[in-house]
Amino acid sequence: MALMPRRVKHRKSQRGRIKGNATRGHRVSFGEWGLQSVEAGYISAQTIEACRIAIMQYIRGEGRLYIRVFPHRSVTARPLETRMGKGKGEPDHWVAVVKPGTIMFEISGVGRDAAQECFARVAHKLPVRVRLTARPPGT
Amino acid sequence: MAHDTKSLVVEPRLLTGTANSRRLRSTGKVPATLYGLNQDPVSVALAGDDITPVVVSGHKIVDIEVEGTTSIAMIREVQWDTFLTHILHVDLQRVDSDTRVDIELVIVIRGEVNEGVLEIVERSIMVNCPVFLVPDSPVVRVGSLKIDDTVTIADLDFPDKVSVELPDDTVILRVNEVQDIEIEAEDVSSALEPEVIGRESEDEDEDAE
Numbered sequence: 270m271a272l273m274p275r276r277v278k279h280r281k282s283q284r285g286r287i288k289g290n291a292t293r294g295h296r297v298s299f300g301e302w303g304l305q306s307v308e309a310g311y312i313s314a315q316t317i318e319a320c321r322i323a324i325m326q327y328i329r330g331e332g333r334l335y336i337r338v339f340p341h342r343s344v345t346a347r348p349l350e351t352r353m354g355k356g357k358g359e360p361d362h363w364v365a366v367v368k369p370g371t372i373m374f375e376i377s378g379v380g381r382d383a384a385q386e387c388f389a390r391v392a393h394k395l396p397v398r399v400r401l402t403a404r405p406p407g408t
Numbered sequence: 409m410a411h412d413t414k415s416l417v418v419e420p421r422l423l424t425g426t427a428n429s430r431r432l433r434s435t436g437k438v439p440a441t442l443y444g445l446n447q448d449p450v451s452v453a454l455a456g457d458d459i460t461p462v463v464v465s466g467h468k469i470v471d472i473e474v475e476g477t478t479s480i481a482m483i484r485e486v487q488w489d490t491f492l493t494h495i496l497h498v499d500l501q502r503v504d505s506d507t508r509v510d511i512e513l514v515i516v517i518r519g520e521v522n523e524g525v526l527e528i529v530e531r532s533i534m535v536n537c538p539v540f541l542v543p544d545s546p547v548v549r550v551g552s553l554k555i556d557d558t559v560t561i562a563d564l565d566f567p568d569k570v571s572v573e574l575p576d577d578t579v580i581l582r583v584n585e586v587q588d589i590e591i592e593a594e595d596v597s598s599a600l601e602p603e604v605i606g607r608e609s610e611d612e613d614e615d616a617e
Contacts, residue, residue, distance in 0.1 A: 273600075273602060274602045275602055275603065276603045276605050277603075277604055277605065278605045279604070280601070280602075280604055290489075290490040290491075291490055292490070295490045301528075307491075318593070326591055329586075330525070330586050330587045331525050332525065369490065370490035370491060377528065378525045378527065380520045402491075402492070405488055
């Protein structure tokens with residue numbers, strides 16, 4: 270089963286707007302290399318799972334993966350061929366809200382070249398532009 | 409060994425607060441605060457081109473000249489923007505030239521292991537040293553390490569007057585065997601809904617009525 274919350278306070282949420290840069294979760298904290306978003310967007314649970322598999326297949330036990338995003342928000346959808354109205358649709362899938370600067374994945378135990386190659390594979394699966402980043406100077 | 413002390417000429421900052429700091433940054437300067445040694449804290453402005461190379465190169469102790477008065481200061485904290493491109497603020501703490509200070513040193517790892525997986529246990533260590541003997545970040549070369557090898561605090565070289573707070577046998581990094589793992593794709597098709605907080609209790613209340 271893809272990632273999703275175990276308990277929620279509300280099943281459905283309004284869409285809202287993603288404004289500003291990330292002020293939390295924007296530093297490489299656990300590994301040595303991080304995949305940082307440079308755009309705002311929604312990353313679905315299925316995409317996170319696909320990225321996890323791609324990274325694990327590349328590093329093959331030689332490194333460690335840290336997933337820094339979690340799909341907390343539900344996205345609703347209306348069934349096909351139904352008329353408009355009759356209220357909001359039912360939850361269809363779960364997404365993680367990503368702001369510019371959010372670190373989505375971190376890996377450790379591999380060199381820069383390997384991290385770059387690994388994250389290049391992941392970048393193809395993501396709906397946002399990303400970049401490789403390292404720890405801040407002096408940390 | 410110890411760094412060459414860098415000198416920074418700063419100017420006092422009379423306008424403080426978020427908006428004024430933002431305006432200051434747009435002119436290429438970095439807001440900073442100088443405090444410590446039982447003196448009043450002073451808000452100052454640093455030239456961005458001066459402070460950034462000092463921070464990136466790992467210098468911890470700097471000479472600060474404010475209106476003709478020079479004092480020794482330690483770079484206590486540096487705030488970066490989201491993408492690590494600009495310094496937003498610097499905390500500078502005045503220190504006496506004859507005192508000892510606690511400083512966190514990042515352990516620099518060079519090279520890549522030829523076999524196994526490198527597990528980093530400690531990324532930085534706290535050291536106590538005289539102000540003018542702040543050592544460079546310790547460098548660990550991992551190219552020649554084999555499986556089950558470990559590097560401890562005792563393997564790092566420090567000058568005599570520098571003391572490390574952690575015990576000598578503290579492991580900094582070790583090389584583990586590569587583990588064979590099976591990558592299983594999770595079933596993403598099943599769409600179970602999460603439990604809604606408070607929903608059961610409402611239902612129970614309705615039943616009771």
